[in-house]
Amino acid sequence: MNILLTGASRGIGKAAFDALTVAGxxxxxxxxxxxxxxxxxxxSDPAAPRVLWEAAVEALGGKVDVLxxxxxxxxxxxxxxxxxEWLAAWERTMRINLTASSDLSRLAIGHFRKNGGGRIVNVASRAGYRGDSPQHWHYxxxxxxxxxxxxxxxxxxxGENILAFAVCPGFTVTEMTEEYLASRGGEKILSEIPLGRVASAAEIGKIIRWLATDAPPSATGSVIDANGASYVR
Structure with a gap:
């Protein structure tokens, strides 16, 4: 499959990139x-999603199967x-986390309609159901x-063979979180996870690979939680 993966340079994105490329x-x-x-x-640039989409279509030989x-x-x-400051933080977070992904999804749907279908996988968060800290309403x-x-x-x-899935990780070990986990904050986080550890980026990458390539069509609309039972719904 031909896949456009945003945020692929580190953490969950890099793990997903590796999982997908290893799978061929x-x-x-x-x-x-x-x-x-x-x-x-x-x-954060409103024009960027279209520029990125067009570059990806070209890089992938004219056809994208999965976003x-x-x-x-x-x-x-x-x-x-x-x-x-408050408004700037909200606008930046919503632009990058939500509007850009929605813009890309809209472009993907138009492309998929011309090519017999496709898949969209969104990386959301446990916070989307459970909420987050008082400093992260916007997230x-x-x-x-x-x-x-x-x-x-x-x-x-x-009905047009365009499928959509999401994964909601909890706290996940990435380059950005290792230092925090090593501090006293890490002990508090672990105390809230029945599994006794946070997820690895590789685990989330495997879930993304499965949703992008192997999840059955009847599972469209599914959201997979990956949080060590720290939030069960």
Whole structure:
């Protein structure tokens, strides 16, 4: 399969890239700055999703079978921040985490309609169901909305063989979280996870690979939780 994967340079995205390429799929990976074989696009720019999509279609020989929306940010803003700072944080998070992935999904659906169907996999978060810290209202809101977008696509386009899935990781070991886990914050996180450990990026990558390539069509609209039973719904 030909796959566009956003946020492929590190963490969950890199693990998904590795899992998909090892399985023999052709992956156009993306990062903000590009380089090292990745397509560059700053998803905080409203024009970037279309530019990225067109570059991926070209890189993949004119046909994309799967879109994986993994790129996202997790940036704190205090609830007592200045109004300008608060709004800027919300607008940046929503632009990158939600609007850009929705723009890419819309472009993918138009492309899939011409090519007999396709799949969209959205990387959401446990926070989309459970909520997050008081510094991350915007992050939780963006991920809850991504789940809603996934279900809407699944319901709206299944008859055209356009399938949509999401995965909701809990706390996951990546380059960005190792330092925090090593601090006293890590002990608190582990105490809330019945499995006794956080997920690895490789585990989430395997789930993404399965949803992108092997999940049965009847599972469209499904959201897979991967949080060690720290939140069960």
């Amino acid at each position: 799929h052709r992956v156009a990976g993306h990062s903000t700055k590009g380089g090292s074989g990745l397509l560059g696009a700053d998803l 994986v929306n993994n790129a996202g940010i997790y940036e704190a803003v205090s609830d007592d921040a200045a109004q300008e 939780a809101a963006s991920k809850a909305a991504m789940i809603g977008v996934t279900k809407t696509i699944a319901r709206g386009y299944a």
